[in-house]
Amino acid sequence: MRRLMYEARAQLASPVRNPRMATVIGRLLGLAFLLCFGTGLYSHFLQEPLSWMVFPTRPAGLYQLTQGTHIVAGIACFPLLLAKLYVVFPQLFVYPPVTSFAQFLERASIALFVGASLVEITIGLLNTYQWYPFPFPFRQVHFALSFVIIGSLLVHIGVKLPLISAHWRAERTAGPPEQLRAGPTQEGLPRTRGLTGRILSYIDATPTVPARTSRRGFLATVTLGVATVVGLTAGQTFTPLDALNAFGPRKKGVGQQGVPVNRSSAQAKVATAAMATDWVLTVASGDTERSFSRAELAALPQTDVDLPIACVEGWSQMASWRGVRLRDLIDEAGGSPDSDLRLISLEQRGGFRQTEMGREYVRDPLTLVALELNGETLDLEHGYPARMIAPGRPGVLQTKWLSRIEAIDA
Amino acid sequence: MGSEAEVALPSRRIRVARSVLVAVGVLGLGLGAYVLVDSVALRRLPGLALWIAGAIVLHDAVISPLVFGLGVLTRRAGHRVAGSVVVTVQATIVLGSLMTLIVLPAIAAQRQGPRNPTVLPLDYAANLGLFWLILAVACAAVSLWFYLRTRRANQRPSRIQS
Numbered sequence: 107m108r109r110l111m112y113e114a115r116a117q118l119a120s121p122v123r124n125p126r127m128a129t130v131i132g133r134l135l136g137l138a139f140l141l142c143f144g145t146g147l148y149s150h151f152l153q154e155p156l157s158w159m160v161f162p163t164r165p166a167g168l169y170q171l172t173q174g175t176h177i178v179a180g181i182a183c184f185p186l187l188l189a190k191l192y193v194v195f196p197q198l199f200v201y202p203p204v205t206s207f208a209q210f211l212e213r214a215s216i217a218l219f220v221g222a223s224l225v226e227i228t229i230g231l232l233n234t235y236q237w238y239p240f241p242f243p244f245r246q247v248h249f250a251l252s253f254v255i256i257g258s259l260l261v262h263i264g265v266k267l268p269l270i271s272a273h274w275r276a277e278r279t280a281g282p283p284e285q286l287r288a289g290p291t292q293e294g295l296p297r298t299r300g301l302t303g304r305i306l307s308y309i310d311a312t313p314t315v316p317a318r319t320s321r322r323g324f325l326a327t328v329t330l331g332v333a334t335v336v337g338l339t340a341g342q343t344f345t346p347l348d349a350l351n352a353f354g355p356r357k358k359g360v361g362q363q364g365v366p367v368n369r370s371s372a373q374a375k376v377a378t379a380a381m382a383t384d385w386v387l388t389v390a391s392g393d394t395e396r397s398f399s400r401a402e403l404a405a406l407p408q409t410d411v412d413l414p415i416a417c418v419e420g421w422s423q424m425a426s427w428r429g430v431r432l433r434d435l436i437d438e439a440g441g442s443p444d445s446d447l448r449l450i451s452l453e454q455r456g457g458f459r460q461t462e463m464g465r466e467y468v469r470d471p472l473t474l475v476a477l478e479l480n481g482e483t484l485d486l487e488h489g490y491p492a493r494m495i496a497p498g499r500p501g502v503l504q505t506k507w508l509s510r511i512e513a514i515d516a
Numbered sequence: 517m518g519s520e521a522e523v524a525l526p527s528r529r530i531r532v533a534r535s536v537l538v539a540v541g542v543l544g545l546g547l548g549a550y551v552l553v554d555s556v557a558l559r560r561l562p563g564l565a566l567w568i569a570g571a572i573v574l575h576d577a578v579i580s581p582l583v584f585g586l587g588v589l590t591r592r593a594g595h596r597v598a599g600s601v602v603v604t605v606q607a608t609i610v611l612g613s614l615m616t617l618i619v620l621p622a623i624a625a626q627r628q629g630p631r632n633p634t635v636l637p638l639d640y641a642a643n644l645g646l647f648w649l650i651l652a653v654a655c656a657a658v659s660l661w662f663y664l665r666t667r668r669a670n671q672r673p674s675r676i677q678s
Contacts, residue, residue: 118584185614188579195580215545221568224575231618236635237625241563242556250552257544264537268526312591315599323603330607331614338615338647352643353619355636366634373631487632 111201118196121317122324128193129273131328135186136259138179139223143256145176149418150249152500155464163470166497170416173500174343177234177420178336183227185331189324191220212265219258226251234355234419342421356421362485365415365423368501369456371486376507379452385491387475391441391513398435400491404477406430406438411472417501427495429476432468436513443469445513449494452507461503462514467496475508583610600662608655612648619644 149172151159162168204210226248233244263270315323341351341358348358356366371377379385386397398406409431416422433443446465453459467473473496477484484490489506496504526534552561586609594602619640626636 120587181618184618188614191575191580192583195584198576198580217572218568220575221572224571225564225567228571232621232625235622235625236631237621237628240567242560242567246555247552247564250548250555253544253548253551255548257541257546257548260537260541260544262541264534264541267530267534267537271530309588312588313595315591315602319599319603323600323607327607327610331611334611334615335618339618352638352647353615353622353640354638355622356634357637360637361634367632370632 111199121320126273131190138183141179145172163497168498170414170422178340180230181335182332189328215258222251222254362487363480367487374453376452380507388510389439394440396439427476428478429474432473448512449505450510452509458502472497598666601659604658
C-alpha cells in the first residue's frame with residue numbers, strides 16, 4: 107500500500123503541481139467564491155430582507171450587475187476549481203493517509219469543501235437551465251452550502267497559511283531548485299511487477315514536456331478556459347458580449363415583445379383571471395381602499411422609464427415601460443409613500459405570489475405600475491393587465507398580474 | 517503536524533491569523549449546517565449527502581484519472597514533436613471537454629422540454645459542434661506556428677539555445 111502511494115505520487119509529479127501554482131490558482135478561485143458569496147447574499151436579502159434593511163435604488167441596473175456577476179463568477183469556477191483540483195491531485199495519495207486526529211479533521215474538511223463546491227456550482231448551473239434533476243430543493247441547499255463552502259474555505263486557508271504566505275510571491279531564484287523538483291523522483295523506489303509494473307513503466311517511459319512550456323501551457327489553458335466559458339455565455343446579461351452568446355441559457359431579445367420570460371402565464375395559471383373584463387387593481391392603505399380598472403389606470407398621468415428586467419438566474423434585458431408612477435397611485439388612493447407595501451399577484455400559488463416592497467422603492471420616481479412594454483400593451487406573459495417595475499430589484503419581485511397593493515402598517 | 521521540529525515554526529502573526537481563520541471557518545460551517553437542517557426537510561438530506569459524495573467520487577475516480585491518462589497518451593503520441601505542440605493539443609482537448617461538460621446539461625434540459633419557449637432558445641448541440649470545429653482549426657494553426665518556429669530555430673546554425 108505504502109509503495110503504491112509513493113508510486114502514485116511520483117507518477118503525478120508535474121511542474122504545475124507545486125505549492126506556488128496552488129497559491130496562484132487558489133487565489134483566483136477564492137476571489138470567484140467570495141464574489142459569488144457576496145452577490146449571492148445580496149440577492150438573498152433583497153428577496154428575504156431583515157426588518158431593518160434598506161437597499162439602494164440607484165444605479166437602476168445594480169441588481170443586473172450583481173446577479174450577472176454572480177452567474178459569471180459561478181461559471182468561471184468550473185475551470186478554476188478543476189484546475190485547482192488538478193494541481194493538488196497528488197495530495198490524494200499522501201501516505202500514511204492519516205497521521206493525527208487534527209490532520210484527519212483537516213482532510214475531512216477538504217473533502218467536504220471539494221464535494222460541496224462541486225455540487226454548489228453544478229446545481230447553480232442547472233438552475234440557470236431551469237432543470238432540477240436533484241433530490242433536494244435548490245434555493246435552500248444553494249444558500250446553506252454557501253456557508254459550508256466559505257467556512258471550509260476559511261479553515262483551509264487557515265491550515266495552509268504558512269504555505270500560502272511562503273508562495274504568495276513568485277520565487278526569485280528560478281534556476282536549479284525548480285529543475286530538481288521537475289526531475290524524476292521515482293529513483294530508489296522499489297519496482298512493481300506484473301501488470302501494474304508494466305503500466306507504471308509505460309508511464310515512466312513517457313517523454314516529459316519542458317517544465318516552462320508545461321507551466322505556461324497550463325496557465326494559458328486555465329485563462330482560455332475562463333475566457334471561453336464566460337465569453338460564450340455572459341452575453342445573456344452583458345450586452346457587449348451578446349454576439350458571442352452561443353451557450354447562454356437565455357438570449358437577449360428572445361421572448362414576447364423582445365423580453366425573455368421566467369414564469370409563464372400557463373405555469374402561474376392566471377390566464378382567465380388576467381383576461382377577465384372586470385379585473386381591478388385594489389390599493390389598500392389603512393382603512394381606505396380603492397379599486398382601479400385598467401381604463402382608470404390608463405387615464406392617470408403616464409410615465410415612461412427604461413429599466414432592465416434582471417433575473418436571479420443571471421440574464422437581463424433592458425426594456426421601455428410606460429405606466430403609472432407607484433407613488434402617484436398611492437397618493438391617488440389616499441395612502442402614504444412612506445410605508446412599505448405588500449404586492450399580491452393573481453397567481454393562486456407560487457413562492458412570489460405575495461411579496462413585500464420597501465419604502466425606498468415606493469418613493470422612487472422610476473417605480474411604475476406598468477401597463478405598456480416596448481410601445482405595446484403589456485403581453486399576458488409579461489404581466490397583463492398591470493405589473494410592477496422598480497429599479498435594482500430581482501425579476502421575481504417585479505410582480506406580474508398585479509391584483510392588490512396593501513400598505514403594511516409599521 | 518508531527519514533524520514540526522523540521523519545519524520552521526510559523527511566526528506569531530501567522531499563528532494568530534490562522535486561529536482566527538479556523539475559528540471563523542468553523543462558525544461558518546456550523547451556520548451552514550444549521551441553515552440546512554432548519555430549511556430543508558430531513559428526508560432530503562440523504563440525497564444531498566449522496567450528491568456531495570458522488571461529486572467527490574466522480575472527480576477523483578473518473579475525471580482525474582481520465583485527465584492523467586490523456587496527458588500520458590498525448591505525450592506518448594507526440595514524443596517526436598515539440599513540447600509546445602503537445603501542450604497545444606492538450607489545451608484544445610481540455611477546452612473542448614470543459615465546454616462540453618457545461619453545455620451537455622443544457623442539451624439534456626432542452627430535450628426534456630424547457631418550461632417556456634424563452635428558456636434555452638438556442639441550438640446548443642449545433643453550437644457545440646461548431647465550437648469543437650473552431651477549436652480544432654485554431655489548434656492546427658497554433659501548432660503549425662509552433663512547428664515552424666521550432667524548425668526555424670533548429671535550422672539556425674550556431675545560436676546557443678537556452
